[in-house]
Amino acid sequence: MLRTLAQKIIAAHLVEGSMQPGEEIALRVDQTLTQDATGTMAYLELEAMGLDRVKTELSVSYVDHNMLQGDFRNADDHRYLQSVAARYGIYFSRPGNGICHQVHLERFARPGRTLLGSDSHTPTAGGIGSLAIGAGGLDVAAAMAGEPVRIQMPRIIGVRLVGELPAWVSAKDIAIELQRRLTVKGGVGKVVEYYGPGVTTLSVPQRATITNMGAELGATSSIFPSDERTREFLRAQAREDQWEPMGADPGAVYDENVEIDLAQLVPQVSCPSSPDNVQPVTELADVQLAQVCIGSCTNSSLRDLMTVAAILRGRTVHPGLSLTISPGSRQVLGLLAQNGALADLVQAGARVLESGCGPCIGMGQAPPTGGASLRSFNRNFPGRSGTPGDQVYLASPEVCAASALAGHIADPRELGAPPAIAEPDTYFTDDAMVIVPPADGSRVEIVRGPNIAPLPEMEPLPDALEGPVLLKVGDNITTDHIMPGGAQVLPLRSNIPAISEFTFSRVDPEFAARARKADTGFVVGGSNYGQGSSREHAAIAPRYLGVRAVLVASFARIHAANLVNFGIIPLEFANAEEAGKVEQGDVLRLEGLREALRQRRPLSVRNLTKDTTIAVKHSLTERQVEVILAGSLLNYFRDQASQ
DSSP: OOOOOHHHHHHHEEEOOOTTSSSSSEOOEEEEEEEEHHHHHHHHHHHTTOOSSSSEEEEEEESSSSSOSSSSSHHHHHHHHHHHHHHHHOOOEEESOOOOHHHHHHOOOOOOOOEEEESSTTTGGGGGHHHHHHOOOOHEEEEEEETOOEEOOEEEEEEEEEEEOOOOOOOOHHHHHHHHHOOTTTBBEEEEEESSSGHHHHHHHHHHHHHHHGGGGGSEEEEOBOOHHHHHHHTTTGGGGGOOOOOOTTTTSEEEEEEEGGGOOEEEEEOOOOOOOOOEEEGTTTTTTEEEOOTTTTSSSHHHHHHHHHTTTTTOTTTSSSEEEOBBBHHHHHHHHHHHHHHHHHHHTEOOOOOOGGGGTTTSSSOTTTTTTEESSSSTTTTHHHHSOEEEEOOHHHHHHHHHHHSOOOGGGGSSSOOOOOSSOOOOOTTTTEEEEOOOOOOOOOOOOOOOOOOOHHHHHHHHEEHHHHHHOOOEEEEHHHHHOSSSTTGGEEEEEEGGGGTTTTTTHHHHHHHHHHHEEEEOOSSSSSSSSTTHHHHHHHHHEEEEEEESSOOHHHHHHHHHHHTTEEESSGGGGGGGGOOOOOOEOSSOOOOOOOOOOEEEETTTTEEEEEEEEEOOHHHHHHHHHHSSSHHHHHHHHHH
């Protein structure tokens, strides 16, 4: 049987299920990663499982999102993360070592391995031939405990690349082109797999930029073959022994097919406020900029930043804007310092930030009121930058650098011949900032600051739910809408009662108070509900406030799984038009829930306010039904252990 690369890796890791698209499958997890914004909760959940030691081949805890230590809370959580890593056998990447996806690509990701990460951009590792999947923290904790990850068998989109990129056109433009073609919903339930002669023209860091932004398509994962370019990268990282050639079988059939002629691409820009709102750079020259930010897990590799430094060399950033640079890793920053590129950046007027996520997650560098910001990041969801009503554009590092000089969105092709960038044959590979866990962690004391609150208890699902529609929202609601990031909110990630006060705060500041008063209730929405980040706080906090069901036209994959993990029923309208007949404040009732879910009988919601009945449906598996009935995945595990 001829198989694609993704299908080969799935088959090699299949624990349960049939590889039929849409069917639930369980996959063995080789590696996990967490970051500090989601990892603190993941490790509290791991502790609750009563485990002695992680059971994965490799697990790494990164500190990269929330390094701003405005008070004791972040510093305390970092100490907790380091101590819990030592206790359970997890590698710990210290603050300053770099962004999880960049460092994992450099030092840990391997062809043919499965990687589960508590961050939606975990598929970055697909650039090296790893099947990497983003998930909520509780699913990652379960994987560290030895549980397989359960997903729907994805359909495979084959993207055939032909030709070669023209001057000044980059891998980011390939990613943006796919956003234009497929939209932010186009990858839901699918893996995007790249093949064709154009693949060999792209380095591993370039491939990783493309797989990183597969998350913006809603894709389960994105993957490139492991070939001689992969071997070249691993050799430079002193990891050639971990290389193995992997690719699709010749003649393998894809469920969907896309072809991109790289030679026909031009520099493109994602306009506010969605990655799929795409325009060619030539149409945007009148956009004046107050800020340019280069970095993030998408475009902070050595090649990216050396290119930026070469463009800026001998020039000065436009006086009307601020330029920031976030190196992706300590390795990248060290090499920039050694080869002189760092001096070029500083002398041009760039502000060099920590090797971390920084502005991308809303941790500093919020743009001014009414000022446009151009970023080499992956997301421009409304308010994500930290400024209400922000105007955030996304583009390649080349477009960003040219624009930083011009003061407006500029076409880098106007700069003449592109710089020739020579990457080193051998990278700086000092892993001193990665702490290897002791062989026996049983005597390690776990350090807990006062802001680390116990996990809230979650009661089983009652047989009937009745309550008001607490909020009604539209299409493409992101997890940033549900639970914002940023410097005000992220320090509360280990304190559910406190962080729940910010639930939907950017949509309706009164939501939390209204939910507390009602004690229980529903959220109603449109299509692609919960797109974006994997942050499970967007499920835990609403559940803490009493939300027990969400009724929408369709869900984003990770968020739907997170809702199940915390006992919230993800329901879809049988007829999407019915959503228009439900208003905020309407009182809804579901009856006979437990038996109906178990027997997979049709469900209906009674609108007591309007005296109408609405048909709803769900795609829960038998196991997910039992999780919902138990009240949470943790409750389900405890019930299973007691039997």
